[in-house]
Amino acid sequence: MKALIGLLLLVFFDHGVSSVLHSLQYFYTASSGLTTFPEFVAVGMVDGVQMVHYDGNIRRTVLKQDWMEQLTRDYPDYLERSNGLSRGSQQAFKADIGIVKQRFNQTGDTPHCSVHTLTWVAPVRQAFPTKQRWDGNRVYNEQQKNYYTKECVNWLKKYLFYGKSTLQRTEHPRVSLLQRSPSSPVVCHATGFYPDRVVVFWMRDGQELHEQVDPGEVLPNHDGTFQVSVDLNLKAVPQEDWGRYECVVQLKGIKDISTPLDPALIRTNWEGQSGLTIPIIIGLLVLLLAAAAAVVGVLLYKKRNASDKRHKPLGSDTSSENTEGQNPAPEAQPLTTG
Known part of the structure; x- marks a missing residue:
């Protein structure tokens, strides 16, 4: 029991x-x-x-x-x-x-x-x-x-x-706007603040929003500070109206932090992926060039090997597979008549 x-x-x-x-x-x-x-x-x-x-x-x-x-x-x-x-x-x-x-x-x-x-x-x-x-x-x-x-x-x-x-200390929050995909809510994320009595809300045209928003609970960070997120659903809002919105963070003892809903300020997953595109492309190009160089090298080697066989002295052994590529013959000299 x-x-x-x-x-x-x-x-x-x-x-x-x-x-x-x-x-x-x-x-x-x-x-x-x-x-x-x-x-x-x-x-x-x-x-x-x-x-x-x-x-x-x-x-x-x-x-x-x-x-x-x-x-x-x-x-x-x-x-x-x-x-x-x-x-x-x-x-x-x-x-x-x-x-x-x-x-x-x-x-x-x-x-x-x-x-x-x-x-x-x-x-x-x-x-x-x-x-x-x-x-x-x-x-x-x-x-x-x-x-x-x-x-x-x-x-x-x-x-x-x-x-x-x-x-009784005060630590200022760091505020970010986050979005997972173009159809996802925009998240106003405040973190690193202390004490935990913070107020985070979305505003439109200077008025606090009570619809379209999904407030989260204040959660502790590993360093003793806190974090909180408030989602804003913009599915029915055209992007040209985004300028009417802003996220406000209030913490006693500091000036209100206002972050406008600007696409340039939003950190997104797909932007993070596109941000990696250039390094990835460069890496792929390097690999392609290396592969191309390897192919060219093989072709040149085969061409040269074929040329060597055509000019090899009579009686030389051309059938050994065990020694091929291990002990390459010196460059063949042209045949002469005497």
Whole structure:
């Protein structure tokens, strides 16, 4: 039997007058019967960046960012406290696995808390007994409210302070227009930006388009930056009207990036292939010339060999195949009479 349950703790914080929304997230995951996965894992993230990780197999917290080293030097009990909380959660979740198996036939959801009313919400009927039990524990709920509304917010501010060079940096996006084929949508692709709160949209005649567009989700890059694409369908739009369109990328702290829908700016697969045409043609010409030279060489060799046979002295051996081409005879001298 296998079971997997998880708990997400999420706190948002509006960072003063900058109106930038920051988040602190904790993911707790417990499992049973999975040989390749720890029975308990806890992950802490600030603005989507992982800063701590607890592995139930080694039973300790691992720092995932360099700036967390400085935080733990200023707060020496941080790791000990984090380890203690995670180990306690590991034991609690291990017990919860059995309850989950019974109520959800090995899988399901757990209640989540509404801190404003100090009550718990049961997303499915199997979680209702837990909701009732937790609702009756007023002291525990007050502690949870204080944790979510005060302690988590305070720690989020600390994380933002220590990780400001990483978490509060701004990296400008690189914007490209892409198209796979003449009939494909034109893609406005922005990549390499940070943070991930970017807005990318298409405009026509200065007005944002809500039709003809297919926005994609923001995805992470391997270097910690992000990328996103927004498709524009132009099947019903004649190319002479393309000048009415533009892609706009907005990221807080930088000037809007506007890219007009200009065919000269679009990177396409077929252009990439035609761009390789000249080198390919040159390569083919070189090969053809080499082949032609080889053919000419063979013909000249055969012609010369035939001439040699016609002028070869009487009695010479002309039938040996084993020596042909291996020990070429010196150039034949004209026959003389004496």
